[in-house]
Amino acid sequence: MLHESPAGVPPEVDPDFAREWLEFPDPADPGRVVRADLTWLTSAWTCVFGRGCAGVVEGRADDGCCSHGAFFSEADDLLRVTAAVAELTDEDWQLAPVGRGAWTEVDTADDPPDPDAGADTEDAARSVRTRLVDGACVFLNRPGFPGGAGCALHRMALREDLHPLTTKPDVCWQLPVRREQESVERPDGSRVLVTTLGEFDRRGWGPGGADLHWWCTGSPAAHVSREPMVLTYAAELTALIGAAAYxxxxxxxxxxxxxxMVAPHPASPAPVPVVLQVRRPGGTGTSEVRDR
Structure with a gap:
């Protein structure tokens, strides 16, 4: 069921619908179980930045989901991006003149941890985000920039023949997949780590998610890939759960x-084909096209 959206904004489906979940042991780690939302990971979603994205803030479609900057997940995340920033050229980065000296800022919503006072380094890193300049992330190249609109860190990665997940903040390359880790006690008293991969829908942002101008995961406008996410997000999923589990x-x-046997995502329209290389036991593999 599609919800009504403001004029000119692509509609979104209701976030509550039947989903197909899959659970399996990690072949590389007997102490971990992976739980995956197949409805989401076999959907036709793809990023439509610059080609239909309505943006998360009204009137700023060119920002995509970069209007609020990116918070760092841990100290290693911040250090990795710091190294990537050092590789940015002026041709990569439109706001280099104002950003090189100060491309991070501390969130002012809460009192941030003070590392000098003995606060945890990870907590301190998580209070830091990329600096906002004129209402969007300092790394966002605006329309008209000769190097092209979009993330400067993403552009640099492509220039260096790297995957963008190696240069961008964790939250930027993980979205719109949500990974959760939970240690679960089983009835026999043993414990197992459950890693859950699901859709980072509006509710993933907490109470503020309902106020986003638009969010792509539930919109048919973003479900236009000819291949499912389990293929198009191979690198990201491998980084999240490891090569063997992927x-x-x-x-x-x-x-x-x-x-x-997969419940389809309601935002993935039936005419959009999903292509998979189907491998059967004892066979060499065939290619099939299935309408979703």
Whole structure:
């Protein structure tokens, strides 16, 4: 069911619908179980920045989801991006003249931890975000920039033949996949780490998610890929759960799609084909196209 949206804003589906979940042990770690939302990971979602994205803030469609800057998940995240910033050229980064000396800022919503007072380094890093300049992230190249609109860190990665997840803040490359980790006690008293991969929908942002001008995961306007996310997000999913677990996730997703046993995402319209290389036991593999 599509919700009404403001004039000119692509509609979104209701976030509550039937989903197909898959749970399997990590082949590389007997102490971990991966729980994956197949409805989301086999959807036709793809980023539509600059080609239909309405933006999270009204009147700022060119910002995409970069209007609020990016918070760092941990100290290593901040250090990795710091190294990437050092590689940015003026051709990569429109706001280099104002950003090189100060590209981070501390969130003022709460009192940030003080590392000098003995606060945890990870907590201190999580209170830091990329600086906002004129209402958007300092790394966002605006329309008209000769190097192209979009993330300067993303542009530099492509120039250096790197995957953007190696240069951008964690939150930027992980979205719109939500990963949660939970230690679970089983009935026999043993414990297992459950890693859950799901859709980072509006509610993933907390109470403020309902106030976003637009959010892409539930909008048919962003479900236009010819391949499912389990393929197009291979690098990101591998980084999130490891190579062995990703390989098993992909194998199981292919089997389930081949059997037609995945509840479809309502934002992925039926005419949009999802293409998978289907591998059957004892076979060399065939290519099939299934309408979703």
């Amino acid at each position: 390989a098993e996730l992909r194998r199981l997703a292919e089997v389930r799609l081949d059997l037609g």
